[in-house]
Amino acid sequence: MDLSDKVAVVTGAALGIGRTIAETLGQRGAHLVVADLQVEKAEAAGKEIAADTGRRAIAVQVDVADNASAKAMIDRAIAEFGRVDILVNNAGITRDNLIMRMKEADWDLVLNVNLKGAFNCSKAVIRPMMKQRYGRIVNITSVSGLAGQAGQTNYSSSKAGLIGFTKALAKEVGSRNITVNAVAPGFIETDLTADLPQELKDMAIQMTPVGRFGKPEDVANAVAFLASDETGFITGQVLSVDGGMVMQ
Numbered sequence: 001m002d003l004s005d006k007v008a009v010v011t012g013a014a015l016g017i018g019r020t021i022a023e024t025l026g027q028r029g030a031h032l033v034v035a036d037l038q039v040e041k042a043e044a045a046g047k048e049i050a051a052d053t054g055r056r057a058i059a060v061q062v063d064v065a066d067n068a069s070a071k072a073m074i075d076r077a078i079a080e081f082g083r084v085d086i087l088v089n090n091a092g093i094t095r096d097n098l099i100m101r102m103k104e105a106d107w108d109l110v111l112n113v114n115l116k117g118a119f120n121c122s123k124a125v126i127r128p129m130m131k132q133r134y135g136r137i138v139n140i141t142s143v144s145g146l147a148g149q150a151g152q153t154n155y156s157s158s159k160a161g162l163i164g165f166t167k168a169l170a171k172e173v174g175s176r177n178i179t180v181n182a183v184a185p186g187f188i189e190t191d192l193t194a195d196l197p198q199e200l201k202d203m204a205i206q207m208t209p210v211g212r213f214g215k216p217e218d219v220a221n222a223v224a225f226l227a228s229d230e231t232g233f234i235t236g237q238v239l240s241v242d243g244g245m246v247m248q
Contacts, residue, residue, distance in 0.1 A: 037061065046059040074124040182237070214242065
C-alpha cells in the first residue's frame, strides 16, 4: 500500500481516529491536508505528523457542514499541492438521546455534519478528480449505520445515509477511475469510548466475537488499503472494522 507522493485530505483529523488515519497515510508516503474545525489542534497534529513521517502536512480549518468552507479546503489543498488524490470523510459528531427527548437541533446538527459534510467535501473534490482521471474517496460510517443503535436515531441515520451516498457516488464516478468506499468501525479505543461506563464496555466486548475493542490503527489500515492503487477494482463497498460485531 505505497501512497508515495499522493495528496490526501482527511477531515476531522486533529484528534482520535482521524489523526491516526492521517498519520498512517503519511507513513505510507502521502502528503497531507489535516482538516478540522479545531484549527489549533489541527496545526499541532500536522506538525507532529510531518516530523514523524517526513511528508508535507498542512492544517486547514474547515466546517464540513458549510459548503463554502468545504470548497475552500479543497481549493487550498490544490493550491498547495497541485492535486487531491485521496479524500477521507471522517469528520463526525454525536448528540445521543432517545427520540422522545431528542432536540430537533441535535438531529439537524448530526445529519449536517456527518452526512451533508461528506456531500459538501465530495462535491468539492469530484471535478478535480475527474479532470485528473484518478481519485479515492473513503467515507467513515459506523456499525450503527449498518445495525442501528438505540439512543442514536440521528447518528445511525446519518451513518446509514452515508452508506447509500457511498454506493450512489461510486456508480456516478467509477468510469473516471475514481473509487468510493466506506469503512464501518465498531467500538474503537478513543477518548470517547474511554469515558463509557464499564458496564457498557463489557457489554460491547461481549457483542464482539474477537473479544476486545479495536484500535484506531485498525481503522486507519483499512482506510489506507481502500486509498491505494491496488484497490482500483473495489468500489461501492462497506468494509466493517468491528471485530465481527455486525454479525451478532
